[in-house]
Amino acid sequence: MGWYDADIDRVIITEEELRGKTAELAKQVAADYASVDGLLLVCVLKGAVMFMADFSRELGKVGGPPVELEFMAVSSYGQGTTSSGVVRILKDLDRDIAGKHVIVVEDIVDSGLTLSWLLKYLESRSAKSVDVVALFRKPEAIKVPVPVKYVGFDIPTEFVVGYGLDYSERYREVPYVGILKPEVYQR
Numbered sequence: 001m002g003w004y005d006a007d008i009d010r011v012i013i014t015e016e017e018l019r020g021k022t023a024e025l026a027k028q029v030a031a032d033y034a035s036v037d038g039l040l041l042v043c044v045l046k047g048a049v050m051f052m053a054d055f056s057r058e059l060g061k062v063g064g065p066p067v068e069l070e071f072m073a074v075s076s077y078g079q080g081t082t083s084s085g086v087v088r089i090l091k092d093l094d095r096d097i098a099g100k101h102v103i104v105v106e107d108i109v110d111s112g113l114t115l116s117w118l119l120k121y122l123e124s125r126s127a128k129s130v131d132v133v134a135l136f137r138k139p140e141a142i143k144v145p146v147p148v149k150y151v152g153f154d155i156p157t158e159f160v161v162g163y164g165l166d167y168s169e170r171y172r173e174v175p176y177v178g179i180l181k182p183e184v185y186q187r
């Protein structure tokens with residue numbers, strides 16, 4: 001039992017389901033990229049950090065190509081909880097990605113604004129190819145169409161926490177994904 005269990009209204013994705021889906025996504029990527037000599041995984045901090053760690057390890061276990069791990073931090077300006085699509089880089093890539101096969105590892109695609117900006121940015125840095133793996137997608141919240149080749153779970157337009165996803169920087173360590181009780185937002 002974690003301290004956070006009392007704050008969760010309901011679990012929508014269990015630890016076991018997260019593990020199974022991560023392995024499935026890794027197998028698909030390993031098969032599709034079987035002929036490349038290396039893959040550069042780009043994690044968008046902070047939400048995707050758990051998924052990046054587990055996905056990259058699975059990719060190794062299922063015989064994927066050697067990977068390099070890169071991290072970016074971006075902040076999207078918006079009003080309240082809405083993202084505006086105006087993105088500022090807080091932490092850039094540490095190395096040149098020109099000529100490399102890149103996979104963006106995202107936790108969640110909500111409006112799609114962050115990812116849409118990021119894809120243009122990575123392409124402008126002359127990556128050889130850019131694909132996206134996103135653990136969660138909210139199909140009904142999408143504002144800009146973004147090509148997400150690998151999707152873990154399509155979920156309803158509700159605010160979720162856990163497995164890297166926060167509310168006010170908390171709940172990232174929750175091992176499953178769930179919806180908070182309404183009273184948590186009144187504190």
Ligand SMILES: O=P(O)(O)OC[C@H]1O[C@H](OP(=O)(O)OP(=O)(O)O)[C@H](O)[C@@H]1O
Pocket residue numbers: 044045046047048076083106107108109110111112113114115165166
């Ligand atoms: O599709 P969008 O509407 O653009 O939303 C998706 C983005 O929002 C979240 O990041 P957040 O800004 O909450 O930062 P964090 O990962 O550091 O918590 C998530 O990690 C995605 O990067």
Ligand SMILES: Nc1nc2[nH]cnc2c(=O)[nH]1
Pocket residue numbers: 108109110158159160161165166167
């Ligand atoms: N924690 C969290 N961050 C998000 N960013 C975009 N959608 C979500 C969500 O449902 N939960």
